[in-house]
Amino acid sequence: MFSKSESKLQSNPILIQKIMNTFIQDIELINKYIEGTLSELEKQDVIHRLATDLEFKTLYQDQLSLIEGVKRAAIRKEIGQAKRKYKFQKITNIIGLTLLTIAIVSIVIFAFSKKQPTESKTLIEIHEVVKAEPILEEKEVVIETDSVKTTTNIFTEEINTEAIPYAEPEEEWRDVFDHSKKQPQSYKFKAEDGIEFTANEGTKVIIELNSFIQENTRKVVTGEVKIKIREFYTLPDIIKANLSTKSYDNLLETGGMLFIEAFSNDQKCILAEDKEIVIKFPFKREKEGMKLFTATKVIDTMNWNLNKQEPIITKIANEIDNEPFISAIEYTLSKDSIGSGIIIRPKDSRALVPFSKESYYTYFEGKTFSINFGKIPAKAKNGFSYTPRASIGAPNDQLKPGIYWDNVGETYYTVVEGNKVVSLNIGITPKIAKGDTTYIKRENPKPDLKKVTENDISNYVLRSANLGWINCDRFINSKKAKIKFKVKRGKNDNIKSKLIFKNYRSVLSGKKDGNLTSFNGVPIGEKVLILAIKKEEGKFYLAINETVTSNKTSDFQFEEVTLNLLNKKINDLKFEN
Amino acid sequence: MNDKKILGFFENGKREKAFKELYKLYPRIERLILSKGGTKQDASDVFQEALLILNRNIEKSNFKLTSTFYTYLFSVSRFIWKDEQRRNIQQKSIESIEDSSIENQVKEEKKYQLAEMAFSELGERCKQLLTLFYHQKLSFKMIADRMQFSSDRVAKNQKYKCLAKAKANFKAIQS
Numbered sequence: 021m022f023s024k025s026e027s028k029l030q031s032n033p034i035l036i037q038k039i040m041n042t043f044i045q046d047i048e049l050i051n052k053y054i055e056g057t058l059s060e061l062e063k064q065d066v067i068h069r070l071a072t073d074l075e076f077k078t079l080y081q082d083q084l085s086l087i088e089g090v091k092r093a094a095i096r097k098e099i100g101q102a103k104r105k106y107k108f109q110k111i112t113n114i115i116g117l118t119l120l121t122i123a124i125v126s127i128v129i130f131a132f133s134k135k136q137p138t139e140s141k142t143l144i145e146i147h148e149v150v151k152a153e154p155i156l157e158e159k160e161v162v163i164e165t166d167s168v169k170t171t172t173n174i175f176t177e178e179i180n181t182e183a184i185p186y187a188e189p190e191e192e193w194r195d196v197f198d199h200s201k202k203q204p205q206s207y208k209f210k211a212e213d214g215i216e217f218t219a220n221e222g223t224k225v226i227i228e229l230n231s232f233i234q235e236n237t238r239k240v241v242t243g244e245v246k247i248k249i250r251e252f253y254t255l256p257d258i259i260k261a262n263l264s265t266k267s268y269d270n271l272l273e274t275g276g277m278l279f280i281e282a283f284s285n286d287q288k289c290i291l292a293e294d295k296e297i298v299i300k301f302p303f304k305r306e307k308e309g310m311k312l313f314t315a316t317k318v319i320d321t322m323n324w325n326l327n328k329q330e331p332i333i334t335k336i337a338n339e340i341d342n343e344p345f346i347s348a349i350e351y352t353l354s355k356d357s358i359g360s361g362i363i364i365r366p367k368d369s370r371a372l373v374p375f376s377k378e379s380y381y382t383y384f385e386g387k388t389f390s391i392n393f394g395k396i397p398a399k400a401k402n403g404f405s406y407t408p409r410a411s412i413g414a415p416n417d418q419l420k421p422g423i424y425w426d427n428v429g430e431t432y433y434t435v436v437e438g439n440k441v442v443s444l445n446i447g448i449t450p451k452i453a454k455g456d457t458t459y460i461k462r463e464n465p466k467p468d469l470k471k472v473t474e475n476d477i478s479n480y481v482l483r484s485a486n487l488g489w490i491n492c493d494r495f496i497n498s499k500k501a502k503i504k505f506k507v508k509r510g511k512n513d514n515i516k517s518k519l520i521f522k523n524y525r526s527v528l529s530g531k532k533d534g535n536l537t538s539f540n541g542v543p544i545g546e547k548v549l550i551l552a553i554k555k556e557e558g559k560f561y562l563a564i565n566e567t568v569t570s571n572k573t574s575d576f577q578f579e580e581v582t583l584n585l586l587n588k589k590i591n592d593l594k595f596e597n
Numbered sequence: 598m599n600d601k602k603i604l605g606f607f608e609n610g611k612r613e614k615a616f617k618e619l620y621k622l623y624p625r626i627e628r629l630i631l632s633k634g635g636t637k638q639d640a641s642d643v644f645q646e647a648l649l650i651l652n653r654n655i656e657k658s659n660f661k662l663t664s665t666f667y668t669y670l671f672s673v674s675r676f677i678w679k680d681e682q683r684r685n686i687q688q689k690s691i692e693s694i695e696d697s698s699i700e701n702q703v704k705e706e707k708k709y710q711l712a713e714m715a716f717s718e719l720g721e722r723c724k725q726l727l728t729l730f731y732h733q734k735l736s737f738k739m740i741a742d743r744m745q746f747s748s749d750r751v752a753k754n755q756k757y758k759c760l761a762k763a764k765a766n767f768k769a770i771q772s
Contacts, residue, residue: 086715086764087731090713090716096649099645102616
């Protein structure tokens with residue numbers, strides 16, 4: 021990229037920046053030329069430069085080659101996948117053929133041996149074997165049953181990709197459990213454009229352009245798409261939608277549940293094979309280990325399947341590993357100006373630009389990162405865009421040598437050493453001092469999360485290849501023994517019950533177990549709320565008992581309530597963590 | 598499956614399906630390479646390269662399939678293998694395909710092979726970023742979301758750094 025000697029560049033960071041800027045401008049121009057998005061005048065200018073400027077021509081040719089190189093690598097990957105599928109199909113065909121041959125031979129042997137004929141049974145079995153699609157792993161779908169089940173294959177990649185509809189509550193329970201009352205929010209957009217929206221309860225959804233196909237026809241959807249989303253973050257919403265947080269026999273803690281559907285001309289759409297939607301679940305206090313789950317089945321309760329073993333990512337700075345440090349701009353300020361001034365950087369420049377001798381501030385991507393607040397000069401509002409957000413140090417504090425980052429943890433640095441202020445390009449950790457510029461190794465690679473506001477870092481970011489029920493959960497890895505927690509229910513069949521954990525955002529549904537209601541796979545010694553609603557002769561009874569899980573059988577302590585009071589009591593419930 | 602359907606897969610962006618169908622031709626190409634002294638690995642590499650060249654040509658707006666896919670892949674594979682063996686092409690055409698055209702296609706691809714090498718030497722995140730931008734043609738905003746950059750501007754800046762590094766790799770490989 022650089023035509024000058026490296027040593028000269030190292031001693032002249034401004035020159036490096038200048039060359040880098042020229043490189044960026046030329047590449048942008050070339051990209052637009054390749055894409056055919058230049059105006060006729062700009063196009064002619066590029067053609068002229070290609071004919072007269074050898075350096076530009078080389079850059080153009082290299083750029084073309086590199087783009088093709090990138091594409092080659094991607095296509096090679098696709099070819100590799102196609103090859104694997106081809107081989108897999110070939111092997112299954114061979115196995116099928118072999119089994120068929122064995123079967124035919126067996127039939128012939130049986131026929132000739134004149135034994136009691138069993139051909140029909142054998143043929144059926146053979147037919148099934150030949151016809152069967154490759155099964156990755158046999159897996160039990162558990163919908164909480166009366167007995168405790170132990171399932172260990174929770175990390176399987178095999179998932180149910182079908183979007184499962186809502187389970188309608190029984191007629192007599194609709195007054196309480198009719199979650200259809202929670203109307204879905206709708207967002208319309210053009211399939212060709214994609215969309216990014218934030219739903220009412222803070223869920224952010226990002227959908228790329230051309231993400232959908234028709235479920236029935238498998239044709240790529242064009243034109244208007246309607247997204248319907250329901251959010252379930254609060255305890256009352258979770259209870260009223262009759263949701264629970266369980267993956268096989270493992271207790272989950274939820275970071276939010278969603279039900280998402282897409283329609284085009286009232287026809288249901290699904291995500292195309294290679295498409296994913298990005299979902300950002302809001303949170304107030306970060307919990308480690310959140311992952312994406314999809315529902316496998318909805319009857320009375322649901323089972324959540326771990327979708328991918330993909331680590332959750334919060335909105336923290338990302339760096340490209342081992343990238344070389346490219347540019348730095350250094351300004352030497354007087355001691356006085358450091359003490360009382362601020363550093364300014366224009367929106368479209370990576371350079372640190374002194375605004376005046378007295379007043380400086382640093383601009384970072386729409387946020388002002390003020391080294392030391394002073395009065396922001398009125399002129400800045402014309403020439404520069406800024407939004408004061410955070411200060412490093414209280415006003416009038418002396419700026420101390422060190423490295424600072426802005427309050428969303430982006431990898432911007434301002435390094436102050438002695439009377440020098442050095443602004444480095446984003447995303448790069450300087451490792452060593454070079455030339456005259458003093459770079460300081462970053463002491464703490466992560467921002468201090470305590471200083472980060474809720475708005476700045478507050479999402480679990482997940483990607484899903486499916487719509488339907490989506491849950492942001494984590495496993496509760498309790499070392500406590502798991503028990504079947506039992507509560508006496510009496511003879512009344514018409515009881516709905518939930519076990520709500522005090523220390524986790526976890527909810528289990530109870531199951532009738534003779535004269536008991538049982539909750540399976542419950543860690544012993546956990547503080548819980550038992551919530552039960554009984555309907556008897558048209559009257560509602562509510563029990564909300566606080567207890568600790570143990571092997572002892574608990575009791576529901578029902579009180580008669582009106583429907584209004586029942587709904588109010590449920591609406592008053594809150595997760596305590 | 599006939600060639601028209603495979604071409605349809607390419608035209609509808611279902612490349613992987615098309616490649617899977619084309620792999621049914623692989624045993625015959627493998628026999629060709631084995632008969633010319635190559636190994637199974639050679640055959641696999643040659644066929645993959647032939648598919649890459651085929652894909653590039655299909656993407657050209659003026660591409661017309663004038664022979665069967667088999668004939669095309671056979672000719673390209675044969676040419677690649679001979680080029681690999683002797684680096685000096687003297688063979689004449691086979692069936693309806695003209696070797697001069699094949700020769701140009703294979704030579705053009707050589708340049709891109711080097712660029713691919715330069716690309717493959719990048720770090721994983723750089724590779725992902727450039728692939729999303731140049732191959733999947735995602736906007737910087739989408740890339741920022743997918744790769745968890747804090748803004749599209751960060752994604753854009755990182756892209757240029759990755760590109761600069763790829764370019765430096767490319768120069769080093771060429772020299």
